[in-house]
Every structure is written in C-alpha cells, then in structure tokens.
Amino acid sequence: MDDVHGVADLPDALAPGRGRDRANRVIPGWFEEYERDHALPVLRPVRVDRVESDGDLLVVHAGERSWTTRTLVNATGTWTRPFVPRYPGQESFRGEQLHTVDYPGPEHFRGKRVLVVGGGASAVQFLGEIRPVAETIWVTRTEPVWRDRIEEFDGRAAIALVEERVRRGLPPASVVSVTGIGLRQQELKAAELGAYQRRPMFARIEPDGVRWADPSTGSGQAEFERIDAILWATGFRPALGHLAPLHLRTEYGGIRLQSSTRDVQTATTAVDDPRVQLVGYGPSASTIGGNRAGRAAALAVARQLSAAAA
Numbered sequence: 001m002d003d004v005h006g007v008a009d010l011p012d013a014l015a016p017g018r019g020r021d022r023a024n025r026v027i028p029g030w031f032e033e034y035e036r037d038h039a040l041p042v043l044r045p046v047r048v049d050r051v052e053s054d055g056d057l058l059v060v061h062a063g064e065r066s067w068t069t070r071t072l073v074n075a076t077g078t079w080t081r082p083f084v085p086r087y088p089g090q091e092s093f094r095g096e097q098l099h100t101v102d103y104p105g106p107e108h109f110r111g112k113r114v115l116v117v118g119g120g121a122s123a124v125q126f127l128g129e130i131r132p133v134a135e136t137i138w139v140t141r142t143e144p145v146w147r148d149r150i151e152e153f154d155g156r157a158a159i160a161l162v163e164e165r166v167r168r169g170l171p172p173a174s175v176v177s178v179t180g181i182g183l184r185q186q187e188l189k190a191a192e193l194g195a196y197q198r199r200p201m202f203a204r205i206e207p208d209g210v211r212w213a214d215p216s217t218g219s220g221q222a223e224f225e226r227i228d229a230i231l232w233a234t235g236f237r238p239a240l241g242h243l244a245p246l247h248l249r250t251e252y253g254g255i256r257l258q259s260s261t262r263d264v265q266t267a268t269t270a271v272d273d274p275r276v277q278l279v280g281y282g283p284s285a286s287t288i289g290g291n292r293a294g295r296a297a298a299l300a301v302a303r304q305l306s307a308a309a310a
Helices: 023-037 121-130 155-167 185-192 241-246 290-309
Strands: 050-054 057-062 065-069 072-074 096-099 113-117 135-140 204-206 209-211 224-226 229-232 276-278
Touching: 050 241, 072 290, 113 121, 113 224, 121 135, 121 185, 276 290
Parallel strands: 072 276, 096 229, 113 135, 113 229
Antiparallel strands: 050 057, 057 065, 204 209, 209 224
C-alpha cells in the first residue's frame, strides 16, 4: 500500500491508508466489505462473451445468461490481457518466463540471473525490488526518458495527451509514455548496484539465455547472456473483445471517446455509440483519472436514461 499512486474514497467509506500490507489483498477486502455493508447486487463470477445492439437497446450475453439495457459502463480494464511480444526462439527457453500479472515478489528470484524487459514504471519497480537479491539485466526497445524527480510532472497535462489520442480514435498510450520515469527512494539502492544501466533489445532467445545481434550487421552470432528467468514488464492491452459486435474501433485501432465537460479526465462516452461508457480506458486507465471518470460515466448514464424516458 505504500507504493500505490492513490485510492479514491467511496461514498461513506474512506479508502485504506498507507502501510506495508499488499494492495492486492487490502483493496479487494475493502470492496467486499463495502458491497456487504451497502447490500450491492454484485454478481460474480460472470464472463461477458459479447454485447450486441438490438434497436435502442444493448444485449449483454454471458454464457446462458443475458441482460438487456439502455446503457452500460464498461470497466474491464487491461489486467486480463497481458501483452508479451514474440521473439525468435522464445519457446525453446528452459528457464522461467513471467509477466507483470504473474510477478511473485523479489524473493522468488534470489540468487538468479533475471532479465527484465520493458521501459515503463513496472520494470523500474521490479528492478528496484529484485536487484538487491539477484543479478539483473534491463532491456528496452528505446532509451528510457528520465525525469530528475518523480514529482516533476503535471499529471493532468499528461492525461490530456493520452486523451488527445482517444479523441482521434488512436490506441491509447500509457501515462508514463508522456511523463517519463523517475526513481523513488526505495529504488535508489538498486540504482547504486547498477540496475538501471539499460541495454537494447536482444535479437533472439535461446534455451539458456538471450543473444544480441552483431551491431555491425544487425544479425549473426554476437554477445550472449545466460539467463535464469525473463520478466516481461511489457504492459497490457484493453480487454474489449466483448464489445466487438458494436464496431466501436476506428480504422486506427482505438475507440474514440468524448467528454461532456472540459475536464480531460472525464472522456468516457464512446463517440460511435453514446450508450457505452468506458472507464479504465485511455485517460481514465490510472488512479489519477479513475475517480473523476467514474462520476462522469454515472452522469452520462443518467442522461441516457432521462433521454429514453422523455
């Protein structure tokens, strides 16, 4: 909980405070208690297969069950769609390959040689935890953009740049891609140990490690590093396959969103089907924008229902 960016309060329930407890236990427990105290009708587990349009209504299909609605809020996020790029020889690797979603904690890697792949905040945090207990190598596709202090960015301005992409129907970019990355106090020890000496991407994966291309030719047998584990901190993709029947994606691969206000954090309404509100996509895919986006989506739902009743 000391590492989370922030958690928004719920009505009549203050968010959990800072501490050494793991957020993936604290937050679900807090939500469970809130659901129980307020008797919220939450159904789980439910896996939505598809959402279809039927005249003025939307039909949500989940196996043998279905629901008909005038509007919906889609808050499926990205966690169920981890992205791992493909590299030659990947299937031959005899060590472990893990993604951010599978991260077991630093002790799992003690005494091993760990390759961390990715140029975002997750990679930086993993290196900060793992380097004091294991040997690490960090690789990224491009040179990381550093800022001197982690506080040195305008969060709202950064989210505005992310929002501009979804206004144009482009796939959303991460907030880190426009803010750069910085080291926190707990990562300084790893920095002293050389954790953040970045190397370019390797050319192929071999059974016992990875090999870089010959810099003079871009191919051939060049430098090899023995590796015990590869940690892919390569991000996620939006979990939106169930919305495909609504044809919301543009020719650029993204979904255009609009806001009813000038607040850059409240673009939740799908331009091509205003019945659909997306929270956790684009500018609201972070704790910086999620709470305002939730309120904006609720107001948009109220407008849709009022229009239908008129």
